[in-house]
Amino acid sequence: MNRRRQKKLSKRLVEAATFGDGTQINALLRAGARPETSDTEGTTPLYAASVNGATDSVLHLLAAGALPNTDSGRGAEGTPLCAAACWGHTETVRALLAHGADPNLREDHGTGRSPIEWAMAGPYPETIAMLLAAGARPHNRTTSPLS
Template sequence: MRERDRRLLEAARRGDALEIRAALRDGAAVESRDEELRSPLLLAALGSHVEAARVLVEAGADPDAQDRRHDSPWLVTGVTGNVEMMRVLLPAGPDVTLRNRFGGTSVIPASERGHVSYVRAVLRETAIDVDHVNDLGWTALLEAVILGDGGRPHQEVVELLLAAGADPDLADADGVPPLRHAERRGFTEIAALLSAARAASPVT
């Protein structure tokens, strides 16, 4: 690896925007990769270094560049729940259909983790598919119920997903719908939200 590229990667990992600019001026490749195939922008996103990411986006960095684990700068925003980072990446035109190693889009891990602000923003500001099904057979709604704790953040995530048109009857790979999962886990508030959404759904 060229020393200038190593400088850029280290600067991105630290979130040093000034050093990133300097390394780029010295000819570092904006799409250089470390041993795990992580790009400078991915390293900045992993560290939630917003200003560093902004510099890299302005330099043309790819928000969809994936590493060995299939993480990308865009996908990582769903894990961290960093709305500001998400918005820094939007002008770069990220592919919101890009899938992580579990076959999920960014809204799925965000829903699992109860990142309310992120879920609200990504649903409002992108055309992400609210009913995308990952390789486990789970949607964002199912992950919020199955992997969430039933607390207020996950309740809000469920509210946001349903308001965005998530199908309350879309079952998992075993045919178990979100409502049944919520009832099994004793998530009374979430079960009530799902029941109300099902009642309001048009009969087909």
């Protein structure tokens, strides 16, 4: 598949994931879109689905081979688990953890917040409890919302 077509598919896959359009996600994957791709901004489909709490889309992407610990964006986003925890999307957090997301992985290539820090900033008690049960370790450092 040529590079231009792959870029278009990637862009459309991120858009479909953003809006939780599972039918479109499946069609794009069948057409050759790669689940571990990103759009021109660096956003991955799994991050886009996770930040919006689109659990069904998250499950489609994971089943197609999207990696649950891949950082998205260029410093403005993070990991799918951090995205879901930040907004208290408990079912999405559950799906990501079930597919191997690391509950202690800090976003921004290890320099940002962890999923538990995002959930605690919410606060989202159900998400916090789920992350703790999965082995998340609360950290003693203070972070700002922009870090």
